[in-house]
Amino acid sequence: MMNFKKDRERFLSLGGEISEERPIISENGKIYGADPHYLFMGLWAFKKIIKASPELHVDVGGDIVMLSYLSHFVNVEHRDIRQCRTSCAEYKYVRDDITRLSMLGNSVKSISCLHVAEHIGLGRYGDAIDPAGFVKACRELKRVLAPSGMLYFAVPVCAGGRVIFNAHRVLSPNQVVDCMAGLELVSSAYIGSDGSFNDCSTLDMMYQDSEGCGLFEFKK
Numbered sequence: 001m002m003n004f005k006k007d008r009e010r011f012l013s014l015g016g017e018i019s020e021e022r023p024i025i026s027e028n029g030k031i032y033g034a035d036p037h038y039l040f041m042g043l044w045a046f047k048k049i050i051k052a053s054p055e056l057h058v059d060v061g062g063d064i065v066m067l068s069y070l071s072h073f074v075n076v077e078h079r080d081i082r083q084c085r086t087s088c089a090e091y092k093y094v095r096d097d098i099t100r101l102s103m104l105g106n107s108v109k110s111i112s113c114l115h116v117a118e119h120i121g122l123g124r125y126g127d128a129i130d131p132a133g134f135v136k137a138c139r140e141l142k143r144v145l146a147p148s149g150m151l152y153f154a155v156p157v158c159a160g161g162r163v164i165f166n167a168h169r170v171l172s173p174n175q176v177v178d179c180m181a182g183l184e185l186v187s188s189a190y191i192g193s194d195g196s197f198n199d200c201s202t203l204d205m206m207y208q209d210s211e212g213c214g215l216f217e218f219k220k
Contacts, residue, residue, distance in 0.1 A: 004023045008021070036191055036195035036196075036197070037115060037191055037213045038063060038066075038115070040191050040197040040213075041114055041115060041154050041191065041213060041215060042063060042065075042066040042114075044152075044154075044189055044197075044215050045066070045112050045114055045152045045154075045215075046066060046069070046070055048150075048152060048217060049070060049074060049110060049112070049152065050070070050073050050074070052110060052150060053073075053074060054074060054109050054110035054150075055074075055075065055109070056074070056075045056076075056077060056108075056109070056110065057070065057074050057075065057076050057077070057110040057111070057112070058076075058077045058078075058079065058103075058108050058110065058111045058112075058144075059076065059077070059078050059079070059111070059112045059113070059114075060079045060080070060096070060098050060101070060111065060112070060113045060116060060141070061079070061080050061081070061098060061113060061114075061116035062078070062112055062113070062114045062115075062116060063114065063115075064078060064084065064086060064088065067088075067091055068088050068090055068091065070091075071088070071090035071091040072090060075091075075092075076090070076091035076092070077091065077092045077093075077094060078091050078092065078093050078094070079093075079094045079095070079096040079098075079101070080093075080095065080096070081095070081096065081097050081098070081125060081126065081127055082095075082125060082126060083095060097127070098113070098116070098117070098120060098136075098137045098140055098141075099120065099121075099127075099128075099130070099133060099136040099137060099140060100140065101140045101141075101143075101144055103144045104144070105143045105144060106143075106144070106145070106146045106147060107144055107146055108144045108145055108146055108149055109146045109148075109149045109150070110149060110150050111141060111144065111145060111149070111150075111151050111152070112151070112152040112153070113137070113141055113151070113152075113153050113154075114152065114153070114154040115154050115155065115156075115213070116137075117134055117137040117138060117141075117153070117155055118134065118155045118156055118168040118169040118170070118171065119133075119167075119168050119169075120133035120134055120136070120137045121133020121134065121136075122163075122165055122166040122167070122168070122169075123166050124166045124167065124168075134169055134171070134179070135179055138176075138179035138180055139179075141153070141180075142180060142182060142183060142220070145183070145218075145220045146220065147220055148219065148220060149219070149220050150186075150217065150218070150219055151180075151183065151216075151217070151218040151219075151220070152215075152216075152217055152218075153176070153180070153215075153216045153217075153218060154213055154214065154215050154216070155169070155170075155171050155176060155213070155214060156168060156169070156170040156171065156211055156212070156213055156214070157170065157171055157172065157173050157176070157190075157206045157211070157212060157213065157214035158170045158171075158172065158206075158207075158209065158210060158211045158212070159172060159206075159207045159208075160172060161175055170211055171214075172207075173188075173203040173206045173207065173214055174203070176214060176216060177203070177216075180216070180218055182220070183218040183219060183220055184218065184219045184220075185216060185217070185218055186217045186218065186219050187199075187217040188200050188201075188202075188203060188206075188214065188215060188216050188217070189214075189215040190205050190206050190209075190212055190213070190214055190215065191212050191213040191215070192205075192209050192212045193209050193210050193211055193212050
């Protein structure tokens, strides 16, 4: 705040005029960047979906910025329990609940759920309180996924797993694989607590960090 006051006085002393004040004091450092979870997760899913080139890709609860870009290459349908206030004509929005999706079983060839399922049941986004929310979300994603269909899935991971109410869960990698029983784990990747992106042929790397983001590509 001290820098803001000094900068304000300097601006006025140089003849500047101020209409109103809105102090922003966290962006004046010498380093900048993006949240590595969302940056690398979005790129990971984007490239895989583009390569697969499905007729329709369905996303549940994900980042609408990434989906907006993706929708220029494939047809995208975005589903979320919240009403979306941002209008984007490039993709279709459907209000839906991941614990009881309004889609037929075995009907979706390509679906993503990225940094979403760990929140389900904790009330953070207006969803119902439910300790089994994560399990129900995984069950629904498996139900609607078509045979040979692809699921792109991302959640925070660590060795032990824990619940941070009402923010999110951190899952052990085996919890994720167990909840997706019946699907084939095609590939995995990991975003470490240091912000690094790592392709990993096994889940071992995910157990060696305090908390990162696990990326899982499943096939039915």
